[in-house]
Amino acid sequence: MDNHNISRHISGQFNAELEAIRTHVLTMGGLVERQLTDALRAMHNQDVDLARHVIREDHKVNGMEVAIDEACTRIIAKRQPTASDLRLVMAIIKTITDLERIGDVADSIAKMALDNSSHSQQPFLVSLEALGQRAAKMLHEVLDAFARMDIEAAMRVYRKDDSLDREYEGILRQLMTYMMEDPRSIPNVLKVMWSARAIERVGDRCQNICEYIIYFVKGKDVRHIQKEELEKLLK
Template identity: 55%
Template structure:
C-alpha cells in the first residue's frame, strides 16, 4: 500500500506542476494581450506615452518565456512524462515561443504609434486600428482555447486567419494607391505597411497556437495540413 500511495503522491505532484505551468502560460498570454491592446490604443489616440510603456514592458514577456521554458525543462528532467503529459509540455514550449514572437511584433506596432501623422494621414491609422482589433480578438480567442484545451474553438481560430489575410491584402492595395497618388507620403505609409505586416504575422502566430491545442487534445500534428483534414481530425474524435 505504501508503494501505491507513493505513486499517487508523485502523480498528484506532477499534475499540480503541470497546472502551474499552464497557468503561467495564460499569465504570459495575458501580458501579451494587454501589450497588443495598448499598442492599438496608442495608435488610435496617438498616445506616445502609452507606446513607450508598451516598448518598455517587453522585458516582462521575455522573462516569462524563460521562466516557463525552464519549468518545462525541469518537468521533463524530474518526471520523465510520457504520452499526453509530454504532448502538453511540447505544446507549451511551442506556445510560449509564439507568444514571445507576438510580443516582438507588438513592439513594431507600438513604434509606429510614436510617429507623427498629419490630419490627412489619420485615415491610414484608422485602417490599421480596424485590422488590429480583428487580430486582438483572434489572440483572445486562441488563449481561451488554450485555457480550456478546446480543439473546436482552436479550429475556428485557425479559420479566422483567412479573414485577417484578406483584410491585410486589401489594406496593402489601398496603401499602394495612396503612395502612387502622393509620393511624399511614402515614408509614413511604409510605417503603416510594416505595422500591418506585424498584425498579419500575429494572426499567423495565433494560428500556430491553435494547431498546438489540437495536437495536445488529439495527439496529431496538424501543421501543414488542409482545413478539411484538420476539421476531420477534430470532428472524428469528439
C-alpha cells in the same frame, strides 16, 4: 483546462507542477494580449505615454518565456513525461514562443508610434484599426481555447485567419493606391504597411497556437496539412 484533458497522477506534486506551468502560460498570454491592445491604441491615437509603457513592459513577456521554458525543461528532466503529458509540455513550449513573438510585434508597433508621434500618418492608420481589433480578438479567443484545451473553439479561431488575411490584402491595395496618387506619401505609407503586416502575422501566430491545442488533444501534428484535411480529421 478540463479534467478529462489532463492526466491525473499518483504524484500530487507532478499535478501541481503541470497546473502551475499552465497558469503561468495563461498569465503570460494575458500580458501579451494587453500589450498588443495597448500598442494598437498607442499607434492609432499617437499616444506617446502609452507607447513608452508598452516598450517598458516588453521585458516582462521575455522573462515569462524564459521562466516557463526552464520549468518545462525541469519537468522533462525530472519527470520524464510520456504520452499526453509530454504533448502538453511540448505544446506549452511552442505556445510561449508564439506568444513572445506577438509581444515583439506589440513592442515594435509601440516603437513606431513613438518614433512617428506626429499626425502625418493619421489618415493611413485609420485603416489599421479594424485589422488590429480583429487580430486582438483572435488572440483573446485562442487563449481561451488554450485554457480549456477546446479543439472546437480552436478551430473557430483557426478559420478566422482567412478573413484577417483578406482584410490585410485590401489594406495593402488601398495603401498602394495612396502611394501611386501621391509619391510624397511613400515613406509614411511604407511604415503603415509594415504595421499591417505585423498585425496580420499575429493571426498566423494564433493559428499556430490552435495547431498546438489540436496536437495535445488529438495526438497528431497538424502544422503542415491542408485545411481541408484538418477539417476531416476533427469531424
